[in-house]
Amino acid sequence: MVLAAEGLTKRFGTREALRSVSLEADRGELVAIIGPNGAGKTTLLSILAGLQRADAGRVSHAPEEVGWVPQQAAVYGKLTVRENLELFARLEKVGDPAATVERMLDLTGLGERADDQVGRLSSGNRQRVNIAVGLLGQPEVLLLDEPSAALDPRQRARLWEFILALAGQGTTVLYSTHDVQEAERHANRVVVLADGELLFSGSPGELESTVGEASAARDFESAFVSFLHQRGH
Amino acid sequence: MLWLLLKDLKVLKRSPLLVALLVLYPVIVAVLIGFALSRGPDKPEVAFYNGVPRGQSEFELGGTKIDLSDQADTLFDAVDPVRVNSPEEARRLVRSGDVLGAIIIPEDITQKLRSGISSGEIEVLYNAEDPAKRQYVENTVRSQVQAANAALTRRIAGEAVSLLELIRSGGDYRFLGNEIDVLGLQRSAQILREARADLPPGPLRARVDEVIRFANLAQENLTFSDEVLAAVGEPIKVRAQVIKGGSTSLSSFAIALAVTVTLMFITVLLAAGVLAGEREENAFGRLVRGLVSPTGLLAEKAGLAAACSLIVATLMLVGLGLFVELDWSRAPLWLVAGAFGALGFAALGLAIGALAREVRTASLLAFMLGLPLAFLALVPSGAVAPALYDAIRGISALFPFKPGLDAMDVALNGSGGLAGPLIHLALLALAFGALARLGLRRFA
Secondary structure, three states: OOEEEEEEEEEEOOEEEEEEEEEEEOOOOEEEEEOOOOOOHHHHHHHHHOOOOOOEEEEOOOHHHEEEEOOOOOOOOOOEHHHHHHHHHHHOOOOOHHHHHHHHHHHHOOHHHOOOEHHHOOHHHHHHHHHHHHHOOOOOEEEEEOOOOOOOHHHHHHHHHHHHHHHHOOOEEEEEOOOHHHHHHHOOEEEEEEOOEEEEEEOHHHHHHHHOHHHOOOOHHHHHHHHHHHOOO | OHHHHHHHHHHHHOOHHHHHHHHHHHHHHHHHHHHHHHOOOOOOEEEEEEOOOOOOOEEEEOOEEEEHHHHHHHHHOOOEEEEOOOHHHHHHHHHHOOOOEEEEEOOOHHHHHHHOOOOOOOEEEEOOOOHHHHHHHHHHHHHHHHHHHHHHHHHHHHHHHHHHHHHHHOEEEEEOOEEEEEOHHHHHHHHHHHHHHHOOOOHHHHHHHHHHHHHHHHHHHHOOHHHHHHHHHOOOOOOOOOOOOOOOOHHHHHHHHHHHHHHHHHHHHHHHHHHHHHHHOOHHHHHOOOOOOHHHHHHHHHHHHHHHHHHHHHHHHHHHHOOOOOOHHHHHHHHHHHHHHHHHHHHHHHHHHHHHOOHHHHHHHHHHHHHHHHHHHHOOOOOOOHHHHHHHHHHHHOOOHHHHHHHHHHHHHOOOOOHHHHHHHHHHHHHHHHHHHHHHHHOO
């Protein structure tokens, strides 16, 4: 177990964005957090990343022990790919910034674009830089907020190839997504949130089984929608 | 924090247009404000007709020649004369608006002045289409004519003093080309005293004694005549005294103002922009996850903005120093005042950036706030109602422009104590810094 959260609750005024959510993740596991809009997916990831504080509950790790990749690329457009990586490597106080940057450039396949300003890169490449920055501290856990949003199918395929390789190397990856079929394809486990409540945690197959044959779900997305209906959402 | 600072400098270096605008705009605004403040209005164009024939502008007063054209020169210091050939032409130019007024000197003015029994008279015409300009021309011409009158009076009084001295002491006097020996009261008394000695005691000697006493008394009293006539020539003297404020000249104040305006715009815009920029680049959330503390981030942005603006302001002062006389021995004080001012402005900029959260909104807000603050700080007492002036002073005290300007004025011109404005700026920097820190709570 490399990540555990227990009883996380978050309120914004009178609205409860998260209601006593608990989850765990193992080393190398790919966990997709899915749910309708306003379910609390980004709030849950923000608390796990240390960007927001939970009103109740606890998280097993310190914020700096996990890598964080926000939905919008959090990198400087006027700096080159290399300069962005160097800057964050130095701020993260990694042992050998130059070597780490080279490793990240290799890992992301951005070596040829290393001296290009990030603002001139495609959204797919910007997202790769964004992920590379999240990985600079060599975290055991990487949190990604809708990593494939706004990417075209080819960029999306390359992104998942990269993330799956990370998981294959032992990095635990938690990501939120609106694309349910993406979750089915690229997650060992799906966590379903609705109205701040955790409704399900298990493999995509287990979610389909939970819905049952009576629902006549033809695919995972139909099963997911049926599941939400069954639970009153 | 050092790496963030280097990053910001690199970003600025790669935005040359932005940096050029950021530096040039405030410098141009500052120079224009300073120029407008230190320079009076242009000389108004006034038609000038001199009816006195050439070579006849001189008249003699008690043996001294006075040239009217010398008095006209005084007038031309304040107006730009358009010489015309007739009073009708002068009237036509005023009517058409080509000139704001006209001065017509009649042909007989020197004769009247020469007579000593009637005043010379000049005619002044105004174009009243623009009331403000009319007022200015009217005041200018009237004050210059009064100055000419006063100068003539002084000359006449001076001449009278010479004549009285001649009556008292005697001597040569030139009149209509003839040399006249004037005996004078002093020598008359002497002659009488000598004659008295030869007279036997009796009524004649007593009468001579009376004349001698009169001559002595007249001599003694005439001694004061020069003072009396000087008082007639200038009955009211002006003794100016500054009760409140420093002794800063208008041009020195304009320099302090120009430097403070530059300092304000660059610092506020830069601090607000670079802070809001961290949010627009989505980097703020990533940075404050343990990489940099929010307070450290604010300190870095404040330091960057203050250092950049201080460099520009110092270069501006050095540049101005090539054309205007500055007291270079006070240069360390310029830096102290500039640094405190820049910190105050930086804190204000950070508060704007933290509250606006977007670079464009922050820039707009910084502009919208900056100019009114500068103008409010320049409203003089007496220009508005006392209650409104108190309100303006209160508002100005809540922002760093007024204490920044005061500090720079003191540093440049030594027009008071520096500690007060510096403490004021430090307190404002802390207050706006705290506001910015609060604003960061809803920044991510």
